[in-house]
Amino acid sequence: MPPIVCIVGRPKSGKTTLMGRLIPELKRRGYRVATIKHITHRFDLDVPGKDSWDHSQAGSECIILSSPHNVALIENVDHDLSPAELARFVTGDFDIVLAEGFKKSDQPKIEVHRRDIGELVCLPQGLMAVVTDEPLELVVPQFSMNDISELADLIERNILGKCLR
Amino acid sequence: MPPIVCIVGRPKSGKTTLMGRLIPELKRRGYRVATIKHITHRFDLDVPGKDSWDHSQAGSECIILSSPHNVALIENVDHDLSPAELARFVTGDFDIVLAEGFKKSDQPKIEVHRRDIGELVCLPQGLMAVVTDEPLELVVPQFSMNDISELADLIERNILGKCLR
Numbered sequence: 001m002p003p004i005v006c007i008v009g010r011p012k013s014g015k016t017t018l019m020g021r022l023i024p025e026l027k028r029r030g031y032r033v034a035t036i037k038h039i040t041h042r043f044d045l046d047v048p049g050k051d052s053w054d055h056s057q058a059g060s061e062c063i064i065l066s067s068p069h070n071v072a073l074i075e076n077v078d079h080d081l082s083p084a085e086l087a088r089f090v091t092g093d094f095d096i097v098l099a100e101g102f103k104k105s106d107q108p109k110i111e112v113h114r115r116d117i118g119e120l121v122c123l124p125q126g127l128m129a130v131v132t133d134e135p136l137e138l139v140v141p142q143f144s145m146n147d148i149s150e151l152a153d154l155i156e157r158n159i160l161g162k163c164l165r
Numbered sequence: 166m167p168p169i170v171c172i173v174g175r176p177k178s179g180k181t182t183l184m185g186r187l188i189p190e191l192k193r194r195g196y197r198v199a200t201i202k203h204i205t206h207r208f209d210l211d212v213p214g215k216d217s218w219d220h221s222q223a224g225s226e227c228i229i230l231s232s233p234h235n236v237a238l239i240e241n242v243d244h245d246l247s248p249a250e251l252a253r254f255v256t257g258d259f260d261i262v263l264a265e266g267f268k269k270s271d272q273p274k275i276e277v278h279r280r281d282i283g284e285l286v287c288l289p290q291g292l293m294a295v296v297t298d299e300p301l302e303l304v305v306p307q308f309s310m311n312d313i314s315e316l317a318d319l320i321e322r323n324i325l326g327k328c329l330r
Binding site: 019020021023024027032033034035036037038039040041042055057058059060061062063064065066067068069070071072073074075076077079080081086088089090091092094098100 | 186207220222225238239245253254255256257263
């Protein structure tokens with residue numbers, strides 16, 4: 001199972017922005033990246049011709065759709081799964097899972113902080129880094145939203161076990 | 166990995182109808198059923214607030230969405246996966262995978278036949294049963310679309326390894 005890193009922070013702190021910069025940087029370095037996003041409401045697949053294949057109406061609790069370009073799976077669950085529980089769905093050949101949210105998880109976390117949004121939500125448990133727009137009195141490494149290369153170095157070193165020069 | 170049975174047949178032969186009857190019958194008998202459907206075109210998830218989490222735009226090749234009610238996964242692939250390849254996505258505690266389509270698969274197959282649609286497409290390789298609206302000169306077991314209980318008996322005996330009275 002690939003290692004998991006959670007990108008946490010208050011709403012509007014910039015978690016999605018960081019995900020959007022970190023994913024391509026890790027890909028550029030040759031890693032295969034899977035991602036997890038938590039959503040509070042039930043969702044659904046919207047696929048052309050859905051009525052003709054909707055096995056969920058017949059009671060299937062795990063539905064897989066396969067095309068030549070992508071595969072989708074929807075499975076019913078009875079509780080909010082943790083990132084570690086969700087990682088079991090990652091069965092392909094991936095090097096790392098980036099999870100957006102999950103601030104209560106016990107996985108390594110990177111918190112995104114903005115001065116005008118409020119204090120850190122995860123301090124100090126399990127924070128491996130903070131991405132911040134102001135200097136903070138912390139012992140954990142701090143980066144700006146533009147320090148993506150340095151943050152990726154840290155992830156490679158601490159999570160992916162790579163020896164960097 | 167749970168065993169796979171493919172429900173095959175010509176277009177409009179009644180594959181989806183059979184799936185819709187077989188799934189609840191197997192569930193009634195206590196089995197957990199996963200299903201696979203092949204689709205020829207690329208598809209997408211349509212989730213409220215999609216723009217805010219679309220990790221695929223950032224290059225994620227495996228995206229997992231988690232809610233308290235269901236989990237979805239979308240993964241990019243570079244070819245049409247076989248039912249056996251698709252079964253790796255079934256990581257939960259399921260007893261059987263019913264795949265709709267995949268007539269060229271080497272998994273056990275049940276073909277749905279209708280007199281006015283045309284000849285069987287899978288005869289005779291790997292057919293464990295035929296669901297038909299006319300008697301056919303075949304050595305494989307034949308059922309009508311209403312013989313769901315008898316067909317489920319056959320699946321339990323031949324695929325799920327259950328000794329029935």
